[in-house]
Amino acid sequence: MHTVAVLSLKGGVGKTTVALGIASAAMRRGIRTLVADLDPQGNATASLDPPYTDATLADVLENPHRSVLERAIAASVWSDDVEVLVGAEDLEALNEPGPDERRLASLSRALDELHDSPPRGKGYDLVILDCPPSLGRLTKSALVAADSALLVTEPTMYAVSGAQRALEAIEKIRDEHNQGLRAVGVLVNRLRPRSHEHQFRIAELRESFGALVMPTAIPDRLAIQQAQGACSPIHEWHSPGAQEIALTFNMVLAKILRSTRAGRHRIDADETETTGPIEAIRTDARG
């Protein structure tokens, strides 16, 4: 079981979109996936549209026991292989800025339960943590529980400082709580390859973060919003824009799985993953 936290400290840059895109790529490969919705806004839960549960992630964080966890998990409308640890508005009350150590570890304890004895005997290969846009208890708990962290950013003026602060947060949690935590990369979302401004910002990100900036970016495409609105995985949305984005998410997933070798719980990663026509969507595309 590999656990990846998807974060940025800035709102609206595409964390949930990326979390869902990775889940969609995992579903396509038959990887059993749990999406944990740590955001009080509940956007990932809304898109995965599980049936009503009588417990949520808020209950799990308060009481990280197996019985509560099982009541807070439900199948998504996408597939039996993609399940949801349901988010709720109540999470907001738990998002205190400086939680004590014990409270920070409750998500990690709950996920360890899932690893040690999976519900209904079916374990997860991948757990995706969709974080809220802040660095309170919720995002910190995700970083304490994760094997890897994926930073999402838009190619805009504040991208470098936002990504820098997020990386510092990852380093702090690694030093203080979770030595196995790795930054898997900085993923640029909503790229318009013909925009000089976007290319400038990507060059800036590369200067600051080097190889950590992922070689492909997610382009700005209406298909993403359409697929989300229809509660459909992007891999099943049939438009050229959606297919291009699906290929990018395959690559992002492959990179996350490769980082598994250093994670707490290993799974077999397919290193021969095909990457598709990446030239069209490379972050250094000209035009």
Ligand SMILES: Nc1ncnc2c1ncn2[C@@H]1O[C@H](COP(=O)(O)OP(=O)(O)OP(=O)(O)O)[C@@H](O)[C@H]1O
């Ligand atoms: N590549 C893209 N192309 C087009 N629309 C996008 C793209 N990425 C995200 N969006 C849209 O932008 C909006 C914000 O995206 P999303 O909810 O994923 O961001 P977020 O970082 O999770 O936000 P929050 O901080 O509120 O949790 C959504 O309406 C989403 O559909």
Ligand SMILES: [Mg+2]
């Ligand atoms: Mg979100």
